[in-house]
Amino acid sequence: MPPKVVLEEAGLREWLGRVAGKTPLMAPVRRGRVSHDFAWVTDPGQVSLDYVRTVMPPKQALWPTRQPLVKFGEEGGGRVDFAPQAQPVAEGEPFALFGVHPCDLTGIGLLDWAMGQRDPYPDPSWVARRAAATIVTLDCLPDEYCFCALVGSSDTREGADVALTPLAEGFLGEALTPKGDELLRLARGGREPTEAEAAEAARWPEEKARRTRVKLGAEVGELADLLGARYESEVFEATARRCYSCGTCTNVCPTCFCFDVWDELELTLAGGMRSRRYDSCQSLNFALVAGPHNFRGERSDRVRHRWFRKFVYLLREHGRPFCVGCGRCSQACTAGISLVDVMNAVLSEAKEAATR
Numbered sequence: 090m091p092p093k094v095v096l097e098e099a100g101l102r103e104w105l106g107r108v109a110g111k112t113p114l115m116a117p118v119r120r121g122r123v124s125h126d127f128a129w130v131t132d133p134g135q136v137s138l139d140y141v142r143t144v145m146p147p148k149q150a151l152w153p154t155r156q157p158l159v160k161f162g163e164e165g166g167g168r169v170d171f172a173p174q175a176q177p178v179a180e181g182e183p184f185a186l187f188g189v190h191p192c193d194l195t196g197i198g199l200l201d202w203a204m205g206q207r208d209p210y211p212d213p214s215w216v217a218r219r220a221a222a223t224i225v226t227l228d229c230l231p232d233e234y235c236f237c238a239l240v241g242s243s244d245t246r247e248g249a250d251v252a253l254t255p256l257a258e259g260f261l262g263e264a265l266t267p268k269g270d271e272l273l274r275l276a277r278g279g280r281e282p283t284e285a286e287a288a289e290a291a292r293w294p295e296e297k298a299r300r301t302r303v304k305l306g307a308e309v310g311e312l313a314d315l316l317g318a319r320y321e322s323e324v325f326e327a328t329a330r331r332c333y334s335c336g337t338c339t340n341v342c343p344t345c346f347c348f349d350v351w352d353e354l355e356l357t358l359a360g361g362m363r364s365r366r367y368d369s370c371q372s373l374n375f376a377l378v379a380g381p382h383n384f385r386g387e388r389s390d391r392v393r394h395r396w397f398r399k400f401v402y403l404l405r406e407h408g409r410p411f412c413v414g415c416g417r418c419s420q421a422c423t424a425g426i427s428l429v430d431v432m433n434a435v436l437s438e439a440k441e442a443a444t445r
Contacts, residue, residue, distance in 0.1 A: 094279035095286060097259040098138065104276040105133035108185050111275065112223075115150045116187040117143050127188075136188065138255075141232045142415055146196060146343035147189050151218045152204075154340075155366045156180075158214065158350070162360040181217030185272065187225045192235075192413040194226050194249055195242035196343025199411055203346055223268045225251040227260075228293055234416025236303035236429060242413040244294045254290040261290045303429050306436035309410060312400045315439040316432070320393070324434045329389035331424045336369030338395065338418035338428075344411045347375075370394055396432060 096104060108114055109131050116136045120126045125140040127147045145154075157180075189197070197219075204215035226249035237243040246252050250269030254261040261282055264270035282290070307315055339345045349368040354361040368375060371391050376384035385391045403411040412428070419427045 093261060093263045093282055093287075094273065094276065095256065095259050095261055095282045096276055096279045100276065100278045101138070101253075101260055102133040102136070103278075104273075105136055105187065107275040107277075108187070108272060109133065113182070113184040114187060115147070115184065120144065127186075138188070138227070138260075140188075141229060141235070142190070142417055142420070144417075144421070145341060146193050146415070146417065147186055148193070148196060148200060148343050150184070150186050151197065151215060151222060152200065152346065155364055156214060157362055157364045159363040160360065161363065180214065181221045183221045183223070185223045185225065188227045189224055189249070190229045190415075191226060191245040192237040192242045192415045193343050194224065194247075195237075195245040195413045196415070197224070198245065198248045199344045199407070199409075199413070200346055201248065202407060203344075223251075223272050224249045225253060225269075225272070227253045228255060231297060231301050232416070233302055234420045235414060236301060236305065236416065237414035238294075238298045238301045239303065239305045240309055240410055240412055240414040243297050254293055256286055256289055261286060303414075303416075304433075305429065306433040306440070309404075312410060312432075312436075313404045315436050316396060317401050318442070319435045319439045320397075322393075322435050322438055324431060324438065325393040325396075326389045328426060328431050329387075329392045331426055332371070332388060332392055333423055334371050334373060334388055334391065335423055336371045337421050337423060338426075339369040339371055340367055341417040341421050343413055343415060343417070344399075345369075370398065396428075396435070400432065 105114065105116070114130055115127050116130050117125050117140050118128045118130060118135045119137055119140075125137050125143045126145055127143055127149060130136060200215070201219065204212040205219065226246060231237065231243075246265060250264070250266045251273055252263045252265055254263075262273055262276070262279070264273045339347070345367075347368045347370060348365040350363060350365050352361060352363050370376075370385070373386070373391075374383070375391070376386075378384070385394060399412040400410050419429065
């Protein structure tokens with residue numbers, strides 16, 4: 090298999106069929122008339138190759154919306170005991186994750202840092218699933234919500250095993266890791282790219298930047314200081330009056346990783362399951378503690394926290410924003426709140442204040 094290979098669409102789908110026959114395959118599929126989502130597939134004909142974004146990001150393959158952690162059972166005398174009977178749930182079976190756009194691949198990389206590298210005690214569930222995944226990234230072009238090119242996530246390949254670039258006729262595939270080489274070797278009928286096809290693929294970053302319609306009011310490196318200077322901005326108050334605190338924005342975000350832990354007993358009380366589920370910093374009780382005291386009981390505090398979490402706190406800690414520019418939150422928001430519009434309004438305030 091040459092280092093780079095061109096596959097026609099029929100050959101690509103035939104390859105996906107071979108992949109699905111060898112290992113579980115998660116890929117983007119159409120939901121309804123216009124929506125797409127990642128799902129486990131066995132039929133390669135279901136896979137969407139030209140989608141812009143899915144409703145939920147592909148992080149669900151590595152960080153499910155509801156994830157079992159520990160099973161616990163009955164000890165002698167009918168007493169449920171967590172210690173000797175508790176069994177951790179290991180979910181690390183190999184699988185392939187196909188069609189991940191560069192922005193979502195960046196999101197997976199940020200979660201690698203947050204869940205596997207940031208703390209001296211890596212999250213075992215994340216590490217196991219991440220090691221089990223073989224990821225195929227698929228390039229795309231932006232729509233009116235995308236701004237991945239502005240936050241440095243439009244051309245990411247780090248973390249992928251195979252990279253696919255759409256061409257006028259087919260797709261240019263490239264193995265990036267030994268796992269990717271093994272996966273790509275399942276393809277049949279591929280050929281080496283021509284010079285024209287290689288040049289076409291090389292133009293994608295420039296084309297993506299040209300088609301990006303969303304504009305940011307500052308460079309990425311300036312965001313933390315500019316936003317941080319406007320902690321008391323009235324823009325957050327105004328945004329909070331529109332916000333429903335529904336948590337849609339955080340649920341669809343590729344980089345949010347907050348969760349809550351639940352213990353559920355079987356009806357017989359002979360055992361049960363401890364699991365974790367997505368949680369949202371926009372929910373009223375998210376920051377509720379004993380007392381009772383709520384550190385972010387006001388909606389404006391929760392709204393502000395979201396922007397500061399993405400563009401101030403974690404940017405300062407990690408060196409890049411925890412937003413990948415996918416546009417999901419703006420498209421999905423029930424109240425029609427645009428993350429970029431709010432941020433630009435605050436940035437405008439900050440720049441005006443700095444000139445006084």
